[in-house]
Amino acid sequence: MKLPELKKQFFIFALSAAIISLILIFFPFVEIVLKGYVAGFFGASDSTMGETAVELFVNLLKILKLVFWMIVVVAFVRFISSLILGPALRKTSDYETSGLLRNVVSIITYIVAFFTIYKWQYPNHDLTTLFAGSTIVGVVLGLALQDTLGNLFAGLALQADQPFQIGDVISIGTKGSGVVESVSWRGLKIRTFQNKLLIISNANLGKEAIEVSPRDNLNARLVFFNTLYANSPAKTIHAVREAVRQVENVSPKMRPIVRVRNLGDNGIDWEIKYWLEDYSKFNDTDALIRQRIWYVFQREHIEFAYPTRTIHIETKQPDDAFDESGDDIFYRLSNVPIFEPLNDDETRKLAGKCLIRVFAPGEAIVRKGQQSGSMFVVHRGSVKIQIVENNLPKVITTLETGGIFGEMGLFTGEPRSADVIAVEETEVLEIRNTAVKPLFDDNPNLVEALSKTIAERRAFLLEKSAEHKSVTDIETKSVFDSIKKFFGLN
Numbered sequence: 235m236k237l238p239e240l241k242k243q244f245f246i247f248a249l250s251a252a253i254i255s256l257i258l259i260f261f262p263f264v265e266i267v268l269k270g271y272v273a274g275f276f277g278a279s280d281s282t283m284g285e286t287a288v289e290l291f292v293n294l295l296k297i298l299k300l301v302f303w304m305i306v307v308v309a310f311v312r313f314i315s316s317l318i319l320g321p322a323l324r325k326t327s328d329y330e331t332s333g334l335l336r337n338v339v340s341i342i343t344y345i346v347a348f349f350t351i352y353k354w355q356y357p358n359h360d361l362t363t364l365f366a367g368s369t370i371v372g373v374v375l376g377l378a379l380q381d382t383l384g385n386l387f388a389g390l391a392l393q394a395d396q397p398f399q400i401g402d403v404i405s406i407g408t409k410g411s412g413v414v415e416s417v418s419w420r421g422l423k424i425r426t427f428q429n430k431l432l433i434i435s436n437a438n439l440g441k442e443a444i445e446v447s448p449r450d451n452l453n454a455r456l457v458f459f460n461t462l463y464a465n466s467p468a469k470t471i472h473a474v475r476e477a478v479r480q481v482e483n484v485s486p487k488m489r490p491i492v493r494v495r496n497l498g499d500n501g502i503d504w505e506i507k508y509w510l511e512d513y514s515k516f517n518d519t520d521a522l523i524r525q526r527i528w529y530v531f532q533r534e535h536i537e538f539a540y541p542t543r544t545i546h547i548e549t550k551q552p553d554d555a556f557d558e559s560g561d562d563i564f565y566r567l568s569n570v571p572i573f574e575p576l577n578d579d580e581t582r583k584l585a586g587k588c589l590i591r592v593f594a595p596g597e598a599i600v601r602k603g604q605q606s607g608s609m610f611v612v613h614r615g616s617v618k619i620q621i622v623e624n625n626l627p628k629v630i631t632t633l634e635t636g637g638i639f640g641e642m643g644l645f646t647g648e649p650r651s652a653d654v655i656a657v658e659e660t661e662v663l664e665i666r667n668t669a670v671k672p673l674f675d676d677n678p679n680l681v682e683a684l685s686k687t688i689a690e691r692r693a694f695l696l697e698k699s700a701e702h703k704s705v706t707d708i709e710t711k712s713v714f715d716s717i718k719k720f721f722g723l724n
Contacts, residue, residue, distance in 0.1 A: 250309050254302050300351055307347040311340050403447040403513050409434060411445075413514050427517060452485050452509040455516050457523050460501045460539040467494065467502065473534045477526040478508055480598055483519045485509040501539025525594055533591045563588050563663060566613055572641055572691060575683035580673050587669035593656040604650045606643025608666040612636060615660030621652050632657065644670065645688060646716040681717055688717075 398404050398414055404424065405411035412426035421435040434442075447453040461470055471492045478490040488509040496503040506523065510516055531538065563585040567573055573581060590613070593599055599610065599617060612633050619639065620629045630652065633639060642648045644667055674681055689712075 251306060254306055300348075303351045304344070304348060307344065307351075311343055315340060397444060398446045399448070401449040403449070403453075403516075405445040406434065406439070407442045409442065447513045449513070452488060452511075453513040453516075454488075454507055454509050455520060457506045457508070457520055458495065458504065459506075459524070459527055460498065460503050462501045462537045462539050465502075465536045469534065470502075470504070470536055473530050473536065474504075474506065474527060477530040477597075478506055478523055481519065481522050481526055482596075483511050483515055484523075485511050498539070500541050526597065529592055529594045529597065533593075560585055563613075566611060566636070566663065569636060570611060570638055572638065572684070572687055575680060575687060576673070580677070580680075583673065584665065584669055587665075589664040589666070591662050591664050593660050593662070595656055595658050595660075597656050599654045599656060599660075599662065600640060600650045602650050602653050605647075606640060606650055607647055608664050609638060609640040609644035610654075611638050611663040611665070613661045613663050616657045617654050617660055617662075618657050619652050619654050627653075641688060641691070645684065685717055 400414050400416065402414050403411065404414060406424075410424065410426055410432050412424040412432060415423040415425050415431075417423075421433055422439055424432040424434070426432050459474075475490050475492045478484060478492070479486070484490065485508075490506060490508040492504065492506050494502055495505040508523070510519060530536070560582070564582055567581050567585050567588075568578075573584070576584065588611075591599075591610075600606070602621065612635055614635060616632055616634050617637070617639070618629050618632045620627045622628070639654055640650065643650060644665060647667075
């Protein structure tokens with residue numbers, strides 16, 4: 235609490251206490267004066283009425299004393315609460331429920347103070363009658379406020395146990411699940427994953443089984459899929475695990491687990507166990523993982539298991555399916571400058587051995603530092619080439635349809651020098667060294683021609699001037715030797 239505000243509250247409390255203290259000091263004098271005035275007013279002719287009037291005024295003064303003393307107690311409790319308890323409770327994680335505890339303590343203090351002052355003002359008065367009346371009133375109020383009191387004490391029990399905090403994801407039996415928004419003396423507010431507000435009373439909450447996913451904890455999820463028995467389990471595990479590790483919101487601190495869940499009637503049933511950084515986004519992450527599984531299955535020729543039937547009816551492929559003809563691939567490779575030294579027959583042979591790969595938006599096609607032995611041609615879509623600079627990704631360039639990358643990995647086996655990420659759904663042609671080596675064996679002169687072309691492309695990428703000689707003999711010889719060594723040529 236700021237110092238000016240503290241001074242203001244202290245001044246108000248001191249002024250109020252001083253005024254009420256003066257009033258209480260003058261009360262005995264007022265009582266003597268009133269007694270004398272009432273006695274004189276009624277006189278000796280009616281002494282019984284006079285005594286009754288005096289007693290009435292005395293009781294009225296005692297009641298006023300009781301009220302003023304309670305005002306002092308309330309002011310003192312509130313001052314102490316704002317001075318000491320207020321700043322301490324504001325530092326807690328749940329200020330609303332902590333404020334509820336403060337109010338309960340204040341009410342108990344008021345009750346104790348009331349009975350103490352009452353006994354002081356009426357020392358000869360038996361409190362049994364008052365307690366009996368209070369008991370009857372308490373029973374009536376207890377029956378009338380049964381649900382409210384149940385919510386209150388259930389809220390206090392939840393605050394003492396603290397099974398969850400604001401921001402945690404919880405699931406409550408058949409009631410629903412969502413993110414905890416607030417906890418009050420009456421109930422719990424949950425924001426569901428349909429962006430609706432679910433309110434559950436504390437009394438009902440105490441009867442339910444609650445599943446809590448704390449926000450500061452690595453919570454795991456399971457995603458299921460299946461494959462045919464003909465597909466290699468080892469290949470499936472490796473491909474799926476690497477795809478899941480690159481998904482956003484999957485924690486890099488825990489390695490995803492891909493394991494066989496069951497050997498089913500139609501194929502192998504699998505499950506993926508992964509850990510999330512933000513569990514409130516598990517629906518989106520599950521969906522993205524299933525999408526990446528589909529893409530990796532298309533690239534690696536892994537098939538989903540279908541129910542076994544006597545008759546299998548296969549629907550026609552949609553028009554935009556990833557099924558390319560040999561002529562399309564031949565035409566694409568013919569327009570790649572690096573393959574200009576190849577004749578049409580050699581280009582067709584190379585096109586026949588290309589692998590078609592499809593990548594999801596945002597998925598990495600290659601990573602910097604990976605061992606290589608292939609290059610890629612963008613057949614449809616676009617990719618971005620990026621590096622890490624000052625711990626942040628920096629895009630160097632974007633390649634559209636017809637662009638190539640990774641050629642040094644194909645011909646010399648050099649590790650990847652940058653990350654290549656699909657900007658949109660992208661289809662690339664992957665050319666591996668096993669597809670190029672037969673061409674070198676049949677036509678050894680290709681090595682020299684391709685060496686010069688690759689050296690010129692490297693010089694261009696290094697921003698050498700086009701006015702100079704395209705490339706030096708030493709540079710061509712270096713690439714030539716690297717290709718021969720990588721492919722094991724004499």
